[in-house]
Every structure is written in C-alpha cells, then in structure tokens.
Amino acid sequence: MFPSLTSVTIEIETRAVMRPRRISILGATGSIGESTLDLIGRNPSAYQVVALTGGHNAGRLAELAILHRAELAVIADPQCYATLRAGLAGTGIEMAAGEEALLEAASRPADWVMAAIVGAAGLKPTLQAVRQGTATALANKECLVSAGDIFMAEVARAKTTLLPVDSEHSAASQAMVGAPKENIERVCLTASGGPFRCWSFEQMREARPEQALNHPNWSMGPKVTIDSATLMNKGLELLEAHHLFALAPTKLDVLIHPQSIVHCLVHLSDGSVLAQLSCPDMRTPIAYSLAWPERMHAPTKRLDLAALGALTFEAPDTERFPALRLAREVLTAGGSAGTVLNAANEVAVEAFLAERIGFLGIAGLVEATLAVSADLLALTRESVEDVLAIDAEARVCARSLLGRFA
DSSP: OOOOHHHHHHHHHHHHHHSOEEEEEETTTSHHHHHHHHHHHTSGGGEEEEEEEESSOHHHHHHHHHHTTOSEEEESOGGGHHHHHHHHTTSOOEEEESHHHHHHHHHSOOSEEEEOOOSGGGHHHHHHHHTTSSEEEEOOTHHHHHHHHHHHHHHHHHTOEEEEOSHHHHHHHHHTTTOOGGGEEEEEEEEOOOTTTTOOHHHHHTOOHHHHTOOSSOOOOHHHHHHHHHTHHHHHHHHHHHHHHTOOGGGEEEEEOTTOOEEEEEEETTSOEEEEEOOSOTHHHHHHHHHTTSOOOOOOOOOOHHHHOOOOOBOOOTTTOHHHHHHHHHHHHOTTHHHHHHHHHHHHHHHHHTTSSOTHHHHHHHHHHHHTOHHHHTOOOOSHHHHHHHHHHHHHHHHHTGGGGO
C-alpha cells in the first residue's frame, strides 16, 4: 500500500522546491472537507487547491472556493448550480454541476486528493481519484464496505498511495509500522459507544434524532453521527479494516472506550500492544495523511493524561446494539453482503432523520433487508457498475420494508 519512505521523501522534497502541492477535496463542504481546508489554510503558500466539490450546499462551496483560490468548484446537485454560479460570478473560478462534472473534478491532476463524499455516492468519484496513481486520502468508508475487493484492486493497479483518514484506521496504520503481518495477532478498533451507550432498550425506542446527533466526543456529519449512535459505524470500520490491511475477520475486534483517546490497539505475537492516542479531533488523522510520510503541525488540543486521570474500556453490547453483530456477519459472509448492508443502512439512517422510523428500526430495517436479499447476496460483482446495480436494488428492497418499522 505504501511506497518506500525514501522514495516518497525525495519526491516531496523535489516537489516542494518546484511548486506548491496540488490538492483536491471531494466533499469540501462536509466536516472532513472543512477540517482539511482549515489545515491547508494555515499554510496556503504550500498548497494549490485544484478542485473542491460539494453535494447541495452551493453557497458554502462558493465561499470555500474563493477563500482557498480553487481552480474548479463542482456541485453534485444540478439544481443548486444557479446558487454556485451567483456565488462565483466574476471570480474566474471554473464551475460545473452534476455527476460527470464531479468525475472530471476527481480526475484533475493533483498530488493528493481527499475523498470525503459520504456514502455510496462517493464510490465512482473516489475511484476516479485513485486512478490518477498519486495519493488518495480515504475518508469514505462506504467505498470499501460496498466494493472493497474491486476498490483495492484498482488501488493496486494504479499504484496509488491510499491513506486512511478514519481515526481508527489512521491509528492502526501508524501502530503497525514496522510490524510484519505474520506478527499481528489482533487489531482492535475503539468506539466511544455514542450518546446511548448506557441507555436501555426502552429509552432507545423513544430516542429522537436530535438526541442521536448529540455525540459526546466527536463533531461529525449527521450520517456518521447516527452510525456512531447505532455502532454501525464501528461495524463498517471492521469491513474497511479487512480490506485496507488484508486482515482476516478473526483478527479484527472492537472495544468500547468512552473517552475516545485511544483510537486503535495492535496486539503483536510477542505480547506487546501498540496504541495510538490523541484528543478526539479529526484534524489529527487528516494532518497525518496530508503530510505523510512526514509530520505537520496541527492546531489540536494536546493530550494531558494526568488531567484525564483514567481511561476506561468495556466490551460492546451486541444485544442492545445489533448493528455491530450484523456487520460482523456480513464481514464473514463477504461478497455482495457489504453492498446490501451499506445500502440498507443509508436508507434506514435517512428514514430515521426524517422521523419515519424509530432509532431501533435502523438496525431492524438493515437486518430485514439482508434477510430477504438472498438473490442479491448471490450476485457476483466484477465491476463498479455491478456494485451500483446491487446497491440500487438493495435500496428499493429496504424502502419497501420501511412500513414495518414506522
């Protein structure tokens, strides 16, 4: 996955002498995109912003494109193009809208691309970025959940440096440096437990979207925050880790850690356990991927273990949080199961946020969709088009089941 440190260091040093580093951000108006631009904006002479993309928030996209002197701004929703055009009028910044424009933005020559479009919608643009063969910082876990084998084959073919941005996978990649795979006994991803960690079934049955969106530690977008509340986020991260690090399902585990200070633990064959610690701020893993293989300054809170006093850990409760169990079953099943899981979960989270189903209905809908999708689970995926076709059918199936959980 990673080229030699020597060759990459020489490349970075040479590039720094010649010109600023060319950067594109897919999903610039989301939490990850804004955090990335915060880091870039602190040293603007070191970077040239090539392309910024957004989903629907055209006004904010225009503001960011002007602030960071982007060459191109693309809004995915064509209905928002008029707002983008008005916001960028007279600036000389190129602008466009729609799926084809999004793919063109992802293919614009860049040294480093942040792939932060949420959900399966990010699959095709992220693959387009990967095909450049430079460096892709991956903040879209659904690419690997839905199409991990196809995605990683494309990474290998293009010889792309893939840099995980999820805090847990970034931590794992750091902790595993220098450790031969045969010496890794287990990789344990940590989870805060979300806002409902200590809630009963009865309390969670009445949970409202605004309560589920009130994460105790992290500031994230709504989809990821709800996934964190159900523990589906951690289940998706298990599938992501399986593909990123080519580890067997039996070598992957989850541990609840309410403080969100330890992000991953790597258990080695000599009895050692290596961990990466930092305060919960996504700018830390983003900075690691942006500066890799070096380090850069990030304006994050510094860790004070004495002030914290204690770090606690507990096993996850898969009875109260069945989403994690479902993800483990899908990880073992392999094939198209991840595509169906992810599609059903996206439908369920959207329905919960719209108050069409209850909180417990999220995992319930996902499980019901998997249970009636034998035909989809049996399909072979050989291309991204196959993945998207299965994804579309799974969404139709999930929506047809919504009435059971209203």
